[in-house]
Amino acid sequence: MATSIHETVLIGICDGAIDKKKNASYCTNKIGDRPDLLPIITLQYPSCSLCQRGLSHVVQVYCPLAASPYHRTINVFACTSPQCYGKSESWIVLRSQCLEDDIKERQDHKTTQCAEPTMSRTDWCDEADDWGMDDEVAISAVEKPIDSVGEGNDVSSKLQELCIDGGVDHQSAPQSDNVPVFKPFYISVMEETDLDGFQDVDHENELLREYEERERVSVEEIQSCESGEAREEYEKGTAKHGDDTFTGFMKKISLCPEQVLRYSWNGSPLFIMKPPCNASQMVPSCSHCGSLRVFEFQLMPALVSLLGSADTNSEISLEFGTVLVYTCRNSCWKSGSTVPVEEFLFVQPDPDQKYFK
Incomplete structure (x- = not known):
């Protein structure tokens, strides 16, 4: 399905490794590492429905919606067992939300605080045109990672400022110590329409x-x-x-082969191979409120080469073509809930995977 001319697509690219001495927060867009939970959320690590192994964290996307009072984070997990590569059943996507008041109640218990996001909720996901972009209001940054694109590039000045905060409460995920962990990288964001100025020549x-x-x-x-x-x-x-x-x-x-993520809430996915004839019917309605699910973002082949083990004594990898993520159109959330909501995704294998490495 081609992207409509009226749709705004935002592109995520790797923007440098996350310093091991610092912790990312729930409002950080990142690759790998462990998920950074919203303050009220508890998580038991998910397991593969095919081989029952613990799933590794692949990406985290902080994406509040327009006119919504909720902070909103989406985490994607996958099985690193080669026998499960390319199978949707070996992946899972979880959506977490919480109110600003819930965060303020927990702030006194934090040793390091993430600067409060000052952007209006209406600036986010209004046809997904402000995902991660600076528009006079932005997430304040304690430190901006080194720009892998180059300091002199016009696009680099538009990339998202990232903030630092406490990490996951591992007590809520007792299985996490036994799950392989991918190397952590920041994800920076640009509009696809800005790619004419993007150059990573070599x-x-x-x-x-x-x-x-x-x-x-x-x-x-x-x-x-x-x-x-x-x-x-x-x-x-x-x-x-x-x-x-x-x-x-x-x-x-x-124009940007190394893009690792494409975001277009309620937009059109970019298929890497011809989808099934009943592709639209394959996406189930939300199991909680019954509303339709809409396409939100997809993981791209260039991400594969970044998914190496954070443990230098072990080797893990993951292979896929693209991973299409669909979420509840209403982004429904039960007041007081502390458990992430499972959304829907499906995986397409890559016919020429080696050319993205």
């Missing part, structure tokens, strides 16, 4: 060169196809792997 050019050699296509020529005749000629061509959906996927992300 890595980007290498990815594009490998892709063009493999598929026998020129991304530059594809992007210049503006006339109907040229577009029709391109669409009639067949990539070497024979998958037009994958070719379209590569074309869409060619």
Whole structure:
């Protein structure tokens, strides 16, 4: 399904490793590590429905919704067993919420505080156009990580400021010590429309060169196809792997192949392979309030190469093409609840995974 011209898509990229001496907070967008729980939330680590192993934390996204009084965090977990790769049943996505008053009640018990988010709830997810962006009001930062894109780049000045806070209450997750942990990285955010100014020349050019050699296509020529005749000629061509959906996927992300996350609340997913005919019917309604679920974000292939073990004495990995996350349209939440709500996701494998590493 193509992204509508009216949709705003936000792109997440890796923005440097998280210092082991500091702890991230629930309002930090990050890769790996352990989840950082909202103050009132308790979590028992989820297990794989296929092999019963504990699931490792993959990403954390702080994403309050427009006109909502709730802080809102989404955590995605996956099984690192090779036999479970590429299977939706080996993943889980959990949504957590709490009110500002709940956080204030717990502040006295924190040794390190995260600066209170001052952005209006209406600035978030109004058609997802302010996810992680500075718009006069932003999350204050104790420290901004080193910009992996480069200090002189125009886009880097727009990337999200990140804050530091206490970590997970591990007493609420007694199984966590036995679960493999991925290396922690910050995720910074930009609008897809800003990608014309994004340059990470060496890595980007290498990815594009490998892709063009493999598929026998020129991304530059594809992007210049503006006339109907040229577009029709391109669409009639067949990539070497024979998958037009994958070719379209590569074309869409060619300006930033290292994007690890695409966010578009109530937008359209970017499929890496042709979805089932009944794809829309595969997404179940919310099991708590019965409302429809909408697409919120997806994990991208470039994330795979970042998912290494935080323990230098062990090796873990994960393979997938893209992971599509759908959440309750109403983002329903029962007052006083302390347990995350499970949402829906499904995984598409990558036909050319090695070209993202």
